[in-house]
Amino acid sequence: MKDDRVYLTHILESIERVEQYTASGKEAFFADPKAQDATLRRLQTMAESTKRLSEEIKSSRPEVKWKSIAGFRNAAVHDYLNMDLNVIWEIAREDLPELKSAARALLREREEEAADDNKTNE
Numbered sequence: 001m002k003d004d005r006v007y008l009t010h011i012l013e014s015i016e017r018v019e020q021y022t023a024s025g026k027e028a029f030f031a032d033p034k035a036q037d038a039t040l041r042r043l044q045t046m047a048e049s050t051k052r053l054s055e056e057i058k059s060s061r062p063e064v065k066w067k068s069i070a071g072f073r074n075a076a077v078h079d080y081l082n083m084d085l086n087v088i089w090e091i092a093r094e095d096l097p098e099l100k101s102a103a104r105a106l107l108r109e110r111e112e113e114a115a116d117d118n119k120t121n122e
Contacts, residue, residue, distance in 0.1 A: 004057050005114070007049040008107040014046035015100045022092045030085060039092055040076060040083065047073030050099075061102045069099070 021035045021042070029035050050069045058066045072091065076083060 002052070003110075004054050005107060005110045007052050008057075008103050008110065010049045011046050011103045012100065012107065014042045014049070015096050015103070017042050018046075018092050018096060022089070026089055026093075029089060036085060036088070040088060043088065043091060044073055044076045047076070057106055061106065064099060064102045065095075 018039050021039045022029050024032075024035075029039070047069045050066060051073065053066075058064070
């Protein structure tokens with residue numbers, strides 16, 4: 001099992017990429033198939049990383065809609081022909097900021113714990 005920090009880092013990197021891909025606005029995003037594809041791919045892999053987080057991590061942040069994120073991943077992977085760009089846009093621009101904030105806090109906490117563990121073991 002990988003350290004949760006690996007998945008949290010990937011989640012944050014993915015969110016930052018999605019922010020870049022959507023930064024030019026909705027009209028530009030809807031006109032750019034590469035940005036759409038890149039955003040969807042990043043959302044898929046980000047959602048996969050959230051599924052791999054430990055239950056301890058997820059239960060410490062009940063405000064994050066972990067099951068909804070996993071559900072999105074399943075739909076994006078298995079029902080990709082029916083993905084609605086409006087939904088992708090909404091997730092990218094409205095839902096990710098909350099996840100980004102939670103992931104940052106969780107990563108910071110895990111890094112502090114790891115640093116404390118290293119001091120204890122010295």
